[in-house]
Amino acid sequence: MDLNACCTPLGADVPDIAGSEVLASAFRALGDPVRLRLLSLLLTAPGGEVCACDLVEPLERSQPTVSHHLKVLREAGLVTATKRGTNIWYAARAEQLTALRGVLGG
């Protein structure tokens, strides 16, 4: 899913149906409080990345639930996952957030 391929600012022209579906799924990924806090945790972390193991406790959700939300964000192209040893480190994709900002009329 490539958000940058469809970064026409909302208002420049009516997005076609396929385009608005891609954009909508990105916004839908942001449309859950747990995922917003998740993204916030990633953006504020020193180094910009957080081990999955450190995300369960602050979110007060079960490990499978957090894993599910991470998958939604991954599939929306908003975060990256890097395997390092047994752990997996997640980071926000700033350029994708920027693209969404552009859609909002930047």
Add this chain to the structure above:
Amino acid sequence: MDLNACCTPLGADVPDIAGSEVLASAFRALGDPVRLRLLSLLLTAPGGEVCACDLVEPLERSQPTVSHHLKVLREAGLVTATKRGTNIWYAARAEQLTALRGVLGG
């Protein structure tokens, strides 16, 4: 629902649970392709507003469905509705979109 009251950029600090719920509902309102096209229609319209009667056809949805989506956008604070005679004119609230952009790291 006041988005401006909670426009801390995502990443500046972890939003508390209540705050992220308000923000999430705004993003959730954007998380549907019909509503994205709706907003786009409003933003591109000359004068920045569109009569509700002119929104049904381009969206290819029934009148009650369009009315429902307009209500979602209204409750999310993203559009305004102005009654003029028999018709109701809708317009996007640019400042609220700007607030959301700020949350995305502006």
Add this chain to the structure above:
DNA sequence: TCAGAATAGTGACATCTGTCGATATGGAAC
């Protein structure tokens, strides 16, 4: 090879969401 730890996937469940037809409401025009 085996045991243990970290993470993802599955299946089930309740709740939410998008959609439409039918109906209600509220003005305008006659």
Add this chain to the structure above:
DNA sequence: GTTCCATATCGACAGATGTCACTATTCTGA
């Protein structure tokens, strides 16, 4: 007042979503 038009609300339905307990997978270290 009655009729007509524009818009909102209601009721119902199928499908999506958030959540968890359970299980599978994959890596590390002994």
